[in-house]
Amino acid sequence: MIARLTSTIAAVAIAAGAWSFALSTPANAAGEEIEIPSHDWSFKGPFGTYDRGALQRGFQIYKNVCASCHALNYVAYRNLEHFGYNEDEVKAIAAEATVIDGPNDEGEMFERPGKPSDRFVAPFANDKAARAANGGAFPPDLSMIVKARPDGANYVRSLLLGYVDPPADFKMMEGMNYNAYFGGHQIAMAKPLYGDDVTYEDGTPTSIEQEAEDVVTFLAWASEPEMEERKRAGVMTLLFLLVFTGLLYATKRKIWADVH
Ligand code: HEC
Structure with a gap:
């Protein structure tokens, strides 16, 4: 009886192990598992926030390097206020872009400078134009890429x-x-970063690692701009529950104090 039970438990354990292994092995075209090194991000962990300097520098990399191929369709210029830019600075950044608007009263489309409420202007008019310019490969929109890829x-x-x-x-x-x-x-x-792709406005020395870290911080923000509020709400909820537990315990002690 005991032996049967033990072997059943062993079988279940082996099945569970195989299942979790199957789940944890990433699917890969070549059938090979690629190990991805972990980096120490400012936005990691329950108290992590986006480093404002990295956001501004990352935006500079996106604008000067990635934006010639990759769209960022879900981000509006006014969202950049989050980085510490003031209203006039955001207006100036938006105005650098040329937006195709319309039709006007004559039924024509027309060009105008960008406004803070506009979404980032995409580099290509449509997906086919994007492919044609990239040898048939499609450069994906980067707004959600950090969420869309595992890790x-x-x-x-x-x-x-x-x-x-x-x-x-x-x-x-x-x-x-x-x-x-x-x-x-x-x-x-093709390799997009070489380590000397921009001169950082804040004077930070450039290197390929620095540029990669900054642009990824920017893209992580783009895919979850409300992360900081979410974490803050989580911490506040935990604090509330802690205080509430304390109050309940004190109440319980008081109520039962006379019962012996
Ligand atoms: C000259 C055009 C060009 C530039 C500049 C460029 N990319 Fe790309 N990127 C592409 C193309 C094309 C693909 C699709 C590649 C493929 O499917 O083989 C791609 C794919 C990607 C992917 C998706 C990889 C995946 O897992 O599917 C990421 C992420 C990416 N690029 C990030 C960037 C970043 C960040 C920059 C700026 C530092 C940048 N790219 C600059 C053309 C470009």
């Missing part, structure tokens, strides 16, 4: 730093680039 922040950072020489026996397809962290290791995006 997104670490993944995108690794991807940006992952352009290395392919192993000697690796067969590259034409127009592709080797990347240590992309599934299958062949990516249509």
